[in-house]
Amino acid sequence: MRSPVNRHRLWQVVVDAGLVVAAWVLSWYLRFDEEPPVYYRRYLEWDVVVLIVGITIPVFVAFGFYNRWWRYVSTRDIWSAARGVAAVSVATFLVFTLLDFHPARVPRGIWIVNLLLLLAFVTGSRLLARTLIERPGARSVIARGKEVIIVGAGDAAEQILREMLRTPALGYTPIGLVDDDPRKKNLRLHGIRVLGTTDELGHLLRDRRPDELLIAIPSASGEQRERIVEVARVENVPVKTLPGLAEMISTDFNLTGQIRPVEVEDLLGREPVEADIESIAGYLTGEVVLVTGAGGSIGAELCRQIARVGPTRLVLVDNGERGLFEIERELVDERSFHATAAVLADAGNATKMRQVFDKYRPAVVFHAAAYKHVPLVEANPAEAVRNNTLVTRTVADTAVEFGAKRFVLVSTDKAVSSKNVMGQTKALCEWLVEAWGHRDDTRTKFCGVRFGNVLGSSGSVIPTFRRQIARGGPVTVTHPE
Structure with missing residues (x-):
């Protein structure tokens, strides 16, 4: 077994030995307020002191x-x-008791005083060492890098603050803290004062003029982050944040390495909705599943989730070569799901779709193929009707013809009281699916699901907002209010 006392730790042993000697000798002088009586001096001779060090x-x-x-x-x-x-x-x-070391027993007070002194020396020496090592250098009086105000005075803020003070290379100089709890005002954390509450953030930013504002509250809701970002935007102060708790748990614990600019996702009023794939695994496992629009953002994510539950085969249909190739390679190479069939085809081609259904006989169909970019669809209404509405009819009719068990339409919230061409074409798709669903002469079960803005998806407004935020705004919306 390797000894923990190597040459790099030997100085610690020497320091501790010196502290043991000092505590033992000093305890005698403190106990008697002067030099110990003659009959106790045996306990201060060098061989006794060495014995105590040898025990300690x-x-x-x-x-x-x-x-x-x-x-x-x-x-x-x-x-x-x-x-x-x-x-x-x-x-x-x-x-000392069992060996009957000396006729005069060690006074009980000596043991108590020695215990307290040795504890103070041992713990104090270590705390002093840490304090000296972490003490800012002489040049630290001058601000290093960016001056930052930290929002939050909890555990995450404490760790961030400690790392900033200990590591000048990070390029941050914390100049104050802000917290929701008014009881923390004027308290200090690692020497940095809590300047006030978040309600006072506006005037604190005007008075202090930091280079950045850092949100160090991993549990903060989207509404809280949005309020802080809005105040900082008015004062023209850039904002960075720590990720949410779930993201922190799934990544490296190095908090300073996780500081990043505020993303649109951080400002959501609720957490992003994750697909509960397990609840629908029962009718996917062991079945042939076909996904149209598989190369698109939503279709590709459907394929990733479906592959997790073990279908017999996953048929990927898309008329875009690049997207289809990328999702097929990802499933095979990165996710080790080899039961894929990539079909480069227009889902509106009835003859081709009959060939695909006849070859693979899918039991479940997810129809995600659609045009989703509102301005483009608005400028090309005829093509939107063909690709969104007529293609849906073709795929639904083919699914019924070949006896698919389920047909799932991927629709949009814009189909509700639609005011634009994209929403109207998807509303027509829903009516088609609903009409098939009410018929008694088919065994195919029809259903549809409406998505809002899917983070990161093609056609989502979120990437547009993100680019606008990166440019410093403004964030544009089409609604007049």
């Missing part, structure tokens, strides 16, 4: 004193040191 150091080794870096000493390390010092006191007391 092995106990310290056993309690892992030299497995820890002094520069990173924590409260847990301090408690471990307290247990080790207590064990040393017990061991020394037993040795």
Whole structure:
């Protein structure tokens, strides 16, 4: 077994030995307020002192004193040191008692004073070492890099603040904290003062003029982040944030490495909705599944999730070569799902679709093929009707003809009281699916699902908003209000 006391830790052993000697000798002088009586001086002779050091150091080794870096000493390390010092006191007391070392017994007060002194010396030396190592240099009086105000005064903010102060290379100088809790105002965290509450953020930014504002509240809701970002935008102060709790858990724990610009997702009034794929796995596992528009953003994500539940075969249909190739390669190479069939075809071609259905006999059909960019669809209404509405009819009719068990239409929230061509064409798709669903002469079950803005999807307004935010605004919307 490798000894924890190597040449790099030997100086710690020497320091501890000196502290043990100092605590033992000083306890006698404190106990008697002057030089100890003659009949006790035997306990201060060098051989006795060496014996005490010989008892102490092995106990310290056993309690892992030299497995820890002094520069990173924590409260847990301090408690471990307290247990080790207590064990040393017990061991020394037993040795002196059992060996009948000297006719004059060690006074009980000596054991108590020595315990307290040794505990103070051992823990104090480690805390002092950390303080000296982390102490800012002489040049730290001058701001290094960007001056930043941190929103939050909790655990995440404490870790971020400590890392900023300890690592000048990060390029941040914290100049204050802001927190929702008014009771924290004027308190200090690592020497940095809590300037006020988030309600006072506006005038604090005007008074302090930081280079950046950092949101260090991983549990903050989208509404809270949005309010903070809006205040910072008015004061023309850039904002960065820590990710949410779920994102932090799934990534590296290095908080400073996770500081990033605020994304649109951070400002949502609710968390993004994740597909509950497990709830629909029952009718996908062991079946042939066909997805139209498989190369698109929503179709591709459907393919990824469907592949997780183990269909017999996943048929990918798309008329775009690049998107179809990329999702097929991703499923095969990255996700090790080889039961794929990539079909480069226009889903509106009835003859081709009959060939595909006849060859693969899909039991479940997800129809995600559609034009979704509102301005383009508005400028090309005839093509929108063909690709969105007529293609849906072709795929639905073919699914019924070949006895598919389920047909799922991927629709949009714009189909509700639609005011534009895209929404109207998707509304027609829903009526087609609803009409098939009410018929009794087919075994195919029809249903539809309406998506709002799917984060990162093609045609979503979110990427447009993100580019506008990166340019400094404004964020444009089509609604007059």
